[in-house]
Amino acid sequence: VDEERDRATIVLFSGDLDRVLAAFNIAVAAASMGMETEIFFTFWGLNVISSGRRVHPPSRPLQRMMQLVNRGGVKRLRLSRLHMMGAGTEAMKRLMKEMRLPSMEEMISLSKDLGVRFIACTTTMGLMGMKREDLLPEVDELAGAATYVEKASRSKVNLFI
Amino acid sequence: VDEERDRATIVLFSGDLDRVLAAFNIAVAAASMGMETEIFFTFWGLNVISSGRRVHPPSRPLQRMMQLVNRGGVKRLRLSRLHMMGAGTEAMKRLMKEMRLPSMEEMISLSKDLGVRFIACTTTMGLMGMKREDLLPEVDELAGAATYVEKASRSKVNLFI
Amino acid sequence: VDEERDRATIVLFSGDLDRVLAAFNIAVAAASMGMETEIFFTFWGLNVISSGRRVHPPSRPLQRMMQLVNRGGVKRLRLSRLHMMGAGTEAMKRLMKEMRLPSMEEMISLSKDLGVRFIACTTTMGLMGMKREDLLPEVDELAGAATYVEKASRSKVNLFI
Numbered sequence: 001v002d003e004e005r006d007r008a009t010i011v012l013f014s015g016d017l018d019r020v021l022a023a024f025n026i027a028v029a030a031a032s033m034g035m036e037t038e039i040f041f042t043f044w045g046l047n048v049i050s051s052g053r054r055v056h057p058p059s060r061p062l063q064r065m066m067q068l069v070n071r072g073g074v075k076r077l078r079l080s081r082l083h084m085m086g087a088g089t090e091a092m093k094r095l096m097k098e099m100r101l102p103s104m105e106e107m108i109s110l111s112k113d114l115g116v117r118f119i120a121c122t123t124t125m126g127l128m129g130m131k132r133e134d135l136l137p138e139v140d141e142l143a144g145a146a147t148y149v150e151k152a153s154r155s156k157v158n159l160f161i
Numbered sequence: 162v163d164e165e166r167d168r169a170t171i172v173l174f175s176g177d178l179d180r181v182l183a184a185f186n187i188a189v190a191a192a193s194m195g196m197e198t199e200i201f202f203t204f205w206g207l208n209v210i211s212s213g214r215r216v217h218p219p220s221r222p223l224q225r226m227m228q229l230v231n232r233g234g235v236k237r238l239r240l241s242r243l244h245m246m247g248a249g250t251e252a253m254k255r256l257m258k259e260m261r262l263p264s265m266e267e268m269i270s271l272s273k274d275l276g277v278r279f280i281a282c283t284t285t286m287g288l289m290g291m292k293r294e295d296l297l298p299e300v301d302e303l304a305g306a307a308t309y310v311e312k313a314s315r316s317k318v319n320l321f322i
Numbered sequence: 323v324d325e326e327r328d329r330a331t332i333v334l335f336s337g338d339l340d341r342v343l344a345a346f347n348i349a350v351a352a353a354s355m356g357m358e359t360e361i362f363f364t365f366w367g368l369n370v371i372s373s374g375r376r377v378h379p380p381s382r383p384l385q386r387m388m389q390l391v392n393r394g395g396v397k398r399l400r401l402s403r404l405h406m407m408g409a410g411t412e413a414m415k416r417l418m419k420e421m422r423l424p425s426m427e428e429m430i431s432l433s434k435d436l437g438v439r440f441i442a443c444t445t446t447m448g449l450m451g452m453k454r455e456d457l458l459p460e461v462d463e464l465a466g467a468a469t470y471v472e473k474a475s476r477s478k479v480n481l482f483i
Contacts, residue, residue, distance in 0.1 A: 006314050011481070013344050015403075018204055022174050022321075025284065029306035035314065043340055044403060062417040069404055081176075081205060082230055095223040099288055123347065127421055145351035152479045153328050153357065156314045159172070159321040160344075160481040167475050179365055183335050183482075186445065190467035196475065242337075242366060243391055256384040260449055317475045320333070320482040 007036045007155040011148065014161055015044030016080035017089060017104065023161040024107040030157065031114035039111075040148045041139075042121035046128070047072040048104075049118060049136045058129025066128060074104050112138050119143050168197045168316040172309065175322055176205030177241035178250060178265065184322045185268040191318065192275035200272075201309045202300075203282035207289070208233040209265075210279055210297045219290025227289060235265050273299050280304050329358045329477040333470065336483055337366030338402035339411060339426065345483040346429040352479065353436035361433075362470045363461075364443035368450070369394040370426075371440055371458045380451025388450060396426045434460050441465050 008030040012023045023039065031037040041049050052073020058064055082088035096103065102110060112118075119141045125131070132142065141147075152158045169191040173184045184200065192198040202210050213234020219225055243249035257264065263271060273279075278301045286292070286303065293303065302308075313319045330352040334345045345361065353359040363371050374395020380386055404410035418425065424432060434440075441463045447453070454464065463469075474480045 008310070008314075011344075011348075013341065013483075019174065022172075022204060025306045026172075026310060029310045030314075033307060033310055033314075035310070043344060060417070060420060062413055062420065065413060066404075066417065069406075069410070082227075084230075088230070091223055091226060095221070095227065095288060098221060098223065101284070101288065123423070127417060127423065145347045146355060149330070149348060149351045149355055149357070149479065153330075153352075153355075157310065157319050158479050158481060159319060160483050161174075161321050169471070169475075180335065183333075183365060186467045187333075187471060190471045191475075194468060194471055194475075196471070243388075245391075249391070252384055252387060256382070256388070256449060259382060259384065262445070262449065318471065318480050320480060322335075322482050 005034065005036045007038070007151070008157040009038050009040065009148070009152045009155040011040045011042060011160045012045035012048065013043050014080070015047040015077060017077040017092070018079050018081070019161050020045070020048055020077055020104065021107070023159075024104070024111055026159065027116050028107065028111050028114060031111065031116045035157070037115070038117040038119055038151060040119045040121065040143075040151075042124050044070075046120060046124055046130065047077065048074055049120060049139050050130070051134055051136055052076065054130075055133040056131055060129060063129035074108065077104065108136075108138060117141065119147070121145075166195065166197045168312070169199070169318040170309070170313045170316040171198075171200045172321045173200050173202050173206035173209065174204050175241070176208040176238060178238040178253070179240050179242070180322050181206070181209055181238055181265065182268070184320075185265070185272055187320065188277050189268065189272050189275060192272065192277045196318070198276070199278040199280055199312060201280045201282060201304075201312075203285050205231075207281060207285055207291065208238065209235055210281060210300055211291070212295055212297055213237065215291075216294040217292055221290060224290035235269065238265065269297075269299060278302065280308070282306075327356065327358045329473070330360070330479040331470070331474045331477040332359075332361045333482045334361050334363050334367035334370065335365050336402070337369040337399060339399035339414070340401050340403075341483050342367070342370055342399055342426065343429070345481075346426070346433055348481065349438050350429065350433050350436060353433065353438045357479070359437070360439040360441055360473060362441045362443060362465075364446050366392075368442060368446055368452065369399065370396055371442060371461055372452070373456055373458055374398065376452075377455040378453055382451060385451035396430065399426065430458075430460060439463065441469070443467075
């Protein structure tokens with residue numbers, strides 16, 4: 001029976017705040033309409049579901065270096081344009097609050113309440129030396145590209161963001 | 162009967178000239194082939210369908226600040242790479258003209274002539290303090306993410322650009 | 323009978339190393355699962371399948387200028403973030419090698435071995451003054467947006483990367 005619900009599958013490759021917001025807006029809308037909705041977090045998108053502090057520092061020097069220059073955590077996401085050393089991103093967050101739009105933290109809980117599934121890409125995790133404990137508890141599954149493609153081929157809406 | 166035509170639905174999130182050109186090339190090709198084609202303009206993509214002069218300046222200081230640093234209008238779109246303070250974008254536009262490719266202004270009329278529908282995202286409009294009068298007359302509809310998802314779930318081709 | 327296999331069609335617009343890697347990971351997974359998989363290379367994505375040395379220098383001055391600032395070839399691809407004048411991109415490539423992940427050159431042969439078809443966008447080629455001889459021999463077809471849309475409308479998975 002589950003197969004009969006329409007599915008939406010979003011690859012979230014980007015870690016730019018504006019693109020991440022767009023992805024979650026679409027995911028929340030799809031889940032609200034009863035679609036089986038999944039977000040597959042890969043590459044910079046993993047920053048969204050990273051806890052922001054690494055429980056186990058990665059073993060390889062290159063991974064530790066990458067971690068230093070690319071610290072994860074939803075609070076650290078930046079706009080793709082007009083970041084302006086943080087001022088633009090801060091202004092956008094304040095404006096969203098003034099307009100009573102949900103923050104990214106609220107979008108994450110809202111999407112989970114609506115049943116959106118979070119899948120973390122194992123290839124990127126391996127590359128960056130990340131473990132399950134480095135991710136938010138909200139993550140439902142760790143999987144690779146084959147799992148993604150299998151899900152995508154059964155989805156009505158497929159997006160790469 | 163309308164339901165029986167194939168549909169293409171493009172989210173145009175980006176305001177980069179090169180990505181916008183790609184989106185319109187695909188939309189024009191889809192509409193030429195008889196597909197029911199819609200572009201859903203959101204976030205920086207709204208710059209494409211913004212008239213470029215704001216009839217009503219937005220009410221909030223943060224919105225006025227955003228407007229100053231992110232002036233819309235199709236003539237102000239920049240390449241995502243090689244903008245080079247305007248020189249690269251200008252060179253690309255000149256080259257397109259030399260090669261007799263349509264300019265973005267021409268792509269907009271061409272796509273409208275072929276029946277491509279333009280939908281503006283109400284969430285971004287609210288965030289930026291934009292009103293219907295700030296957009297080109299070519300815009301057919303204002304709608305939110307739920308309308309987009311409903312259309313996307315009935316489309317054969319869904320892209321996020 | 324060919325029509326009965328599921329299809330995946332990826333537009334590769336980007337020439338960023340990270341996005342290109344994501345596109346090839348998905349293409350390789352789709353082809354491994356028996357899907358008819360095609361990558362349509364357009365705009366900066368043409369850099370991936372450019373041989374990196376132009377056999378015939380383009381005729382127009384603006385095209386020669388573009389070629390100077392946008393030299394193609396898979397070895398020249400850069401990360402979209404953390405390129406850091408080359409150091410970040412180099413570190414990522416070294417890390418991929420340490421982790422025994424295939425390099426982009428290996429991804430290209432792997433995808434061809436699995437039957438992924440490479441299509442080069444004729445509009446961008448014309449704009450940039452590129453000829454068939456400027457592309458890798460692995461390219462299967464030159465085509466425009468109409469061919470792409472026709473293929474996309476028969477595909478289960480459509481992505482714009």
